[in-house]
Amino acid sequence: MKAIPIDTRYLLDVLFRLLFTPSPSGYTDRVVHLVCEELERMGVPFELTRxxxxxxxxxGEARRPNKAVVAHIDTLGAMVKSLKPNGRLQLVPVGHWNARFAEGARCTLFTDIGQHRGTILPLKASGHTFGPEIDNQPGGWEYVEFRIDERVSDLGGLLRLGVHVGDFVAIDTAPEVTGTGFINARHLDDKAGAALLLAATKAVTEHEVALPVDCHPLFTISEEVGSGASAALHQDVAEMLTIDNGTTAPGQNSSEFGVTICMADMGGPFDYHLTRRVIQLCQEFQIPHQRDIFKYYRSDSAAALEAGNDVRTALVTFGVDASHGYERIHQESLESIAELVAVYMQSPPLYARDRYEMGPRAGFPTMPG
Incomplete structure (x- = not known):
């Protein structure tokens, strides 16, 4: 194994292209094509699920046991719940996020025949009309509405535009990179993970490093609604490293710098041995890292296990401030995780025994104690 330089310019370029490609869960075809085009440029073969x-x-030098590295390319969003008599739209969220983060967001509404720009607003949005009532109104998705940027003020006008219940709404990402290396945007969860996985894949292919076993970069399209990596795996995959966001909130040990290794989330502990392998790689290659536990969090790993896949899973994250809101990360964290992923792809499988779904006791590991 050896450290491989990561093309940071490429990482940021592909991140911005991902961010500017709308992909709320259920409306992901465009971003799928974007990732496929990147893989084709690298000469990396791939397959798509239905x-x-x-x-x-x-x-790699051997076909089994395989390993996989996964990031998701779907994001949060919204759908039209009803067409209102005032020519505005009631919404429901796609994925789990609070309506307070939607207030004021610029958006694109996708209908069957076209698209329209608009804004999500609280029901009482005019300070000159409602005064202090603006601050006192309840929060929640039933208290916001979508204002469409068209000459429409009634239900009939919406119908003439071709608006229907179930139309998708994509939230603008509004990305910005500061001179201090901070990246602010919506949907860094998990477009940043997908960008660094592509950057790590590019580094491995361009430097023609030998891999001990086949490694599968996976890009899932339904993590925000729970199913995630339940698809795209096959039975030869024994290890799966998931890339997602970590939460740098009070009471957490995550950081916007380096790699945050998640030891457990609401689905329970991650695989003991694979998690320690990740920690060992960080230590060996002097990649800054810290450990954390997330109480209200699930990822592609949980989806894979719940679907019945007998696979060792670990989770590495980039620290995100204001997760599922207007998020902030630091470029350094993305570079650190990309370096780790490139090294992990070169690492040997944990145990030769793992190439079999079922086997004897011989070769089964134990834990210190």
Missing amino acids: RGAIRATLK
Whole structure:
């Protein structure tokens, strides 16, 4: 194994292209094509599931046991719940996020025949009309509405525009990179993870490093609604490293710098041995890192296990401030995780025994104690 330089310019470029490609869960075809085009440029073979999850393959010296590295390319969003008599739209969220983060967001509404720009606003949005009532009104998705930027003020006008219940709404990402290396945007969860996975894949292919076993970069399209990596795996995959966001909130040990290794989330502890391998790689290659536990969090790993996949899973995260809101990360964290992923792809499988779904006791590991 050896450290491989990461093309940071490429990482940021592909991150911005991902951010500017709307992909709320259920409306992900465009971003799927974008990732496929990147893999084609690298000469990396891949396959798609029926709905668009991507499984790429980096060939190793042995076919099994395989390993996988996964990031999701779907994001939060909204859908039209009802058409209102005032020509505005009631919404429901796609994925789990609070309506307070939607207030004031600029958006795109996708209908069957076109698209329209608009804004999500609280029901009482005019300070000159409602005064202190603005501050006192309840929060929640039933208290916001979508104002469409068209000459429409009634239900009939919406119908003439071709607006229907179930139309998707994509939230603008509004990205900005500061001179201090901070990246602010919506949907860094998990477009940043997908960008650094592509950057790590590019580094491995360009430097023609030998991999001990096949490694599959995976890009899932339904993590925000719970199913995630339940698809695209196959039975030869014994290890799966998930890339997602970590929460740098009070009471957490996450950081916007380095790699945050999640030891457990609401689905329970991650695989003991694979998690320690990740920690060992960080230590060996002097990659800054810290450990954390997330109480209100699930990822592609949980989806894979709940679907019945007998796979060792670990989770590495980039620290995000204001997760599922207007998020902030630091470029350094993305670079650190990309370096870790490139090294992990070169690492040998944990245990030779793992190439079998079922086997004898011989070769089964134990824990210190």
